[in-house]
Amino acid sequence: MQAWRVHRNGEPGEVMRLEEVERPVPGEGQVSLLVRAANINFPDALLCRGQYQVRPPLPFTPGVEICGETADGRRVIATPALPYGGLSQYAVADEAALLPAPEALDDAEAAALHIGYQTGWFGLHRRARLKPGETLLVHAAAGGVGSAAVQLGKATGATVIGVVGGQNKARVARELGCDIVIDRRTDDIVAAVKEATGGRGTDVVYDPVGGDAYTKSAKCVAFEGRIVIVGFASGTIPSPALNHALVKNYTIMGLHWGLYNTKDPAAVLRCHEELTELAARGAVKPLISERVPMKGAADAVQRVADGTTTGRVVVLPQGDAG
Template identity: 70%
Template sequence: MKAWRVHETGEPRDVMRLDEVPVPEPGPGQVRLRVRAAAVNFPDAMLCRGQYQVRPPLPFTPGVEMCGEVDAAGPGVTGPEPGTRVISTAALPGGAFAQYAVVPAAGVLPAPDALDDAEAAALHIAYQTGWFGLHRRAALRPGETLLVHAAAGGVGSAAVQLGKAAGARVVGVVGGPEKAEAAAALGADLVVDRHAGDFVAAVKEFTGGRGADVVYDPVGGESYARSTKCVAFEGRIVVVGFTSGTIPTPALNHALVKNYAILGLHWGLYATQDPAAIPAAHQELTDLAAKGSIRPLISARLPLTEAADAVARVAEGTTTGRLVVTP
């Protein structure tokens, strides 16, 4: 089979190589998936660079989430049945940018019927992260104001849709007019192009001076620092990631004086700390997809041969919504 592999760390276009490798065999408790679609994520670039918290042995295949069809099961696996359409995170070093991938059977979830393969592949990580961040960590309530950074990106676009589904008023911050159009189409009540305006002033005006009740921040850096200037009394800042490349150093005296909370979110921890919560959230997301309340924004569906370029584009921050590779 064909699979992209990283033989040495570096920039995705430089180190990802399309190889011919044997089809993997599922071991005990595993299933082999025929990959139908693999979503591209920022962590894929970090894996290529050797900067992710997980560092698989070289060579490895990137691609951290997928929609696939169950092809074969290892010893001790009683389900799901071959031919079942499922979604799953990858089990590195054998990632999703390949024709087949082996994953733990316990971690696969049914692909929502309301979503096609590319949309289903892009659902798992971004929307689970959004669900846990907004509901479990921040306890977002109807009528509250949600500020979403990178609102037209993969993680941010999911948060915009989930915020609207929860009854919140959503302010989306983006970089550029094309991304502003995308965020508005996703349902954001107010969109601020950070290249053309000050989101702090915009949030204060939009809320009558109160500020944002919840800030959803996958960017870090200056986005986080300025968010502290427009977070509301008893507001919550959800720290999701640092795509800016800069990890903020919070001024805890400021959090004390303004009475707001800083909440960390590492979604992957739920798999070990509270694994039952993940399928429960998936059912909620499946129901929202069936109602049409959420649908991943897919900006491009690309052949497997273009995976390296797709990872590089996501790393450069030039994309809108999600890029999906379809082997």
């Protein structure tokens, strides 16, 4: 079978190699899955660079999120067990963690439903307790993680302000349903949020970017607002001024979704059931900007790493499977 493998750490476009390898053998409690679609995530780039919190032994296959097919024909969503990741024609995954792929979504959409939407749901609902009528500020709103938060925020009944970089991403954010779109390249984020909220600020901030995005968020979060830290795509981890949080009465909260798989797996299942229901009524639908063939995976991971993509880029290892 074909699989992309990383033999040394570095930039994805330089270190990923498409190779002919043996089909991986599942261990105890695991199953073999035919990979119907593999969604590219920023952690795939971090894995290639050796900067992710999990460092599989070299060589390994990236790909942390797939829609796969079991030996008995079930279509499932899974997070492959590294080092046998999803950018391959076959992967292995823990059987207990398999989730049924929603019938309302095709393979590429189903592959993109899991990590980003689970992260958004836990961040906005379990952590920030977002309520209808509140204002939600989403950084990188046209990206894979941000676009999920936008849709989930709108499904909750919140007013959603999306921050993007560039006119093309601003267009995508409007199409996703953002009530207000701020282009960080040309607009003053803090002034725009204050104007949009009558000077009050935003109730909830969803931040997968870090760096300057966090700094601006702290300046425009409302009284008793909540800033949810999801990641640091900018490459800069901010150092919050805790005296500022005290003076303004806002909360800084972290969201590491992967911990719920071990600390509260039942909550992950309940979340999936809710996401499946939202997908069935069209309230959420992963934005798939590109469906690329297997040979294009390394370039696609590099573009996600560089932040030049919108929505989700999905690899189809078996060809155009839908």
